[in-house]
Amino acid sequence: MPLPAAPLLRRFSIVALLALACCGNASAQWLKGSRGSAAPASITTPHVQAELVAHAPEGVVAGGQFQAGLRITHQPHWHTYWLNPGDSGLATQLAWSLPDGLAAGPVAWPLPQRIPVGPLANYGYENTVLLPVTVQVAPGFAAAPGQTSVRLSLHAQWLVCQQECVPEEGDFSLELPMHSATAADGADFAAAQAAQPRALASGLTATVDGNSLKLDGTGLPPALQGRTLELFPETPEITAPAAPLQQRWSGEHWTAEAALAAQRSESPALLPVVIAATDAAGQRQGWRIEMPVAGPWPTAAKPVPVSAALQSALADNAAAAPVAAQAAPMATWLAALGAALLGGLLLNLMPCVFPVLAVKLLGFARHGAAPRQQRIAGLAYASGVVLSFLVLGALVLGLRAAGEQLGWGFQLQSPVVVAALAALFTVLGLNLAGVFEFGMWAPRGLAGMALRHPAADAFLSGVLAVAIASPCTAPFMGASLGLALGLPTAQALPVFAALGLGMALPYLGAAWVPAVARLLPRPGAWMDMFRRLMAFPMFATVAWLVWVLGQQSGIDGAGALLLLLVAGSACLWALALRGRARAWLGGATALLLIGLLTAVGPRAVSALPPQQAAADAAARWQPWSEDKVRSLLAEGRPVFVDFTASWCVTCQVNERSTLADDGVLQALDGKRVALLRADWTRQDPAITRALRALGRSGVPVYVLHAPGRPPQVLTELLSRDEVKAALAALPAR
Structure with a gap:
């Protein structure tokens, strides 16, 4: 008797979880906190956490003093600099903005350490350091009527280095009570004071x-x-x-x-x-x-100023660096939660989600006459979906904090993940088609485990659904996910949870509302036919994944994957045979598969060089770069940018319909609009930064630039009328 369709998901739980967690490598500089009146007390970058702290055990008293300072906690192996940075680097700089009557003294630098860097040596700090100052309160200082606190504001600049150096800066503010003690960080200030060099009058x-x-x-x-x-x-x-x-x-x-x-x-x-x-x-x-x-000093060589590159990096950082995680206003955050919930609901309609959800439908039908089992399965499925979105969100936020430039759907930027998912869906399709049964290889007790624990099957089906669904969220979630990836963790994770809840909500309803459950068909012979029919959406998904891999690894990579999928299918078929044929034919095909994995496997997961991929772009569209956008705008030409990826289904639909429409192309030509395509199929930090600057974290994104105008971001579900209307608003040329 064949195993029901739902338990097959349990057999591939490890593969699904690995697919969920995988991501491509990336590196970038993610700098400084945003400037504004509502500056935070703490800013976290990929390299440090910087926090404005104070120690005022007696409050803010006229004629008295208190301490304030910047506490910097470095990531392992990173350091910032002392007053004299040594062979290279820049000392941390603190610029205070304090109310009238308060004056900050110089930094009381703690004892530095010598940090060897290759043939050079720096003077600075690793781990955690507090740079304190003494704030004097004028004798005549008086609070305004009703004032109970004073605001300390600080703009700090620091250079943080490991083997490479990253200029960072941030604006900080802290409300300090005037009439009550502030002493939570007293131990840190005491330790900083103990670490300060003591003055010594000696005969040296x-x-x-x-x-x-x-x-x-x-x-x-x-x-x-x-x-x-x-x-x-x-x-x-x-x-x-x-x-x-x-x-x-x-x-x-x-x-x-x-x-x-x-x-x-x-x-x-x-x-x-x-x-x-x-x-x-x-x-x-x-x-x-x-x-x-x-004694006479020898003639000094002409001093070498701080490098122009470093000064330029500081200037660029101040003007255009990505914003560190900052709390959003409550109204904005609640709007993001609502958009995430709605986006999750609509996500059930996306074609990339359908194959997994169709298998889930079989599980619901199997429990159609058992309301308790239905409810348990619905809760388990919802738990798998929500938890998976939380794991993905935490992974992206964690990698963001570690310096990775990632966006949503990042796992399909890795050829390894695409190939693994293609293999997984091939196996699932073969099982649905009846080529083999999982239970024939498993011990009898293990084969019945899924029947005894249907909740585990439902949970893992939710995990697998999210692994495939996440790249499809961008059309509905572009702005919300873009906001979430710039929020502190405490605000960002609920957005991901709301997205998962929205995706799981229809199935929770079907499981818990009897009227909905009664609409589901009863188990019967039709289930076997429906199960075999569902093999074809699985194979269609495989075809799409092979096409995605072809964009990443080229035609040779796609051909190598197809060869491996055919060999793997033959191996599964042979292992499903009976008697002696299973032994010798199964062994032969297994050896063939191992040989092919060794011979052509690396080719299937090797990404093309970026320049080769760009050469394949259509003649009308040019590869995107920030410099090219600036150059075209300087010439007075409008620029239309298509942020896209091969694994983005919505991107491909828009490109083959709206952007290929003759009327749209004529309107673009009529305004002499230059067409640039930013291909995010493979990880590209420059594209990730551009998306983040637009407040987006995924594709598609469509931007119309015009000289002298701010960029116009169009909707993700692009229509011909929308593009034509945006073009019509451009001045005639």
Whole structure:
């Protein structure tokens, strides 16, 4: 007796979960918090979390003082810089905007560490550092009537580096109660104070001797005596940070020699330095000393300014960097939840979802006469859908925080995932067609497990439905998902959950409302025919996936996948035979499949170089780039951009109907509109950034640019009349 159709989904749970979790590799710089009056107290980038904190145990008292500062928590192996950054880098800069009567002092820099970077060395901070300042309150400071707090505002710029460097900045604000204590971060401020170098008046002097600086003196603290010391000049480009400090002790007398920087910035007569050492307890301690410098300095080389590239990166970052996660107003967030719920409902109509949901329909029909089983299956299916959307959302948000440039539907940008899904749907189609049965290979107890646990089958069918459905959400969810991917996690995940709930809602209704359940057909012989009929939507999905892979890996990649699918199908057929034929024919086809996997498998999942893919574009459409858009607009030409992907069904429908319509093409030509196509079939960080700048996270997206006008974003379900109306609004040429 063949197993019911629904349990086959359970047999492929691992494949479905892997398909759900896979994503292509990407790298990008995701910088700074947005500017505005409602700046947050904390900003998270892929490399750091930066937070404005304060310590005012007595409140804000006239004539008193309190502490404020920027706390930076670095991702592992990333660092920011001290007052003197060393061989490269930039010191973190704090610009305060405080109410009248409040004045922020300089940064009380904690003791830095020497960070080797290849042949160079930097001075800076890893892990977590707090950069505190003392805020003085004027004696005559008085609050306005009814005022109970003061707002501290800070604009900070920092350079965060690992092997590469990323300029980042952010605007922060913090409401500080005036008449109550603010002391939650007191321990951090106490630790920062303990980490500050202590002032020391000693007999230490410095003498310039050729290209080295010789240090000599006594009177250093007992904690330093006899230990290997570290030297951190506060003035940049005086000594060479990467050069070892030659030093020795003779009783309490310490001498050292430091190499001068090849491109020295100054020739000071008084040099402030920080000297540090690790004590017997393993704690680093530092002292700040101002040393008089004797002897003539050698002629200094012309100082080298901060690189133009770095300054340009800072400027570009300030103007156009993606916005860090910021909380949305309640009304905006509720609108996004409503749009997500509606989008999930409409998602059930998408063709890429239908094959999996058709199998689910068989499960509903099987339990048509058992209301309890129906309800359990409906809840399990809804749980699988909602949980899967939450997992996908958490994965995208997590990768966003780690620096990945991703958008929704990202899993189908990976040829490996596309090939795996094509294989999965081929196997499901063969099973539905009756070529083989899963139960013939499984132990008898395992074969009956699905019948004993139908909820597991329903749950996994929801997981598989989401794995395939997520790329189809963009037509209904473009704006909402674009907003969700820029929200904090606490606001973003409910949007994903609402999308899943909307998708599962019709099936929950069918499971829990008897009137709906009675509309479902009763089990009977028709189910076997319907099951075999459902094999063809599965195979149609395979054909679509092979076509998608052809866009990613070329015609050779698609051919290799087809060959593997045929060999795999033959292997399944042979293993379904009886007797001795099953042993020798099944073994032969299995060996053939293994050989083909080794020989042509890598070709099936190897992406084409971007330039080769671009060469395949239609002659009317040119490959998109930001520079090309700017260049065409500078010439006075309007530009129409089609953000698309081969795996996006809606994109292909729009391109073969609206964008291929003769009337639309004539209207485009009449306005001399340049046509650019941004192909997102493979991961492309530049396209991802452009989509994010438009407030979108998936495709399709259609944008009409015109000189002197803001970009006009058209609807995802593009119509001929909409395009013609947008073109008609352009000035005549």
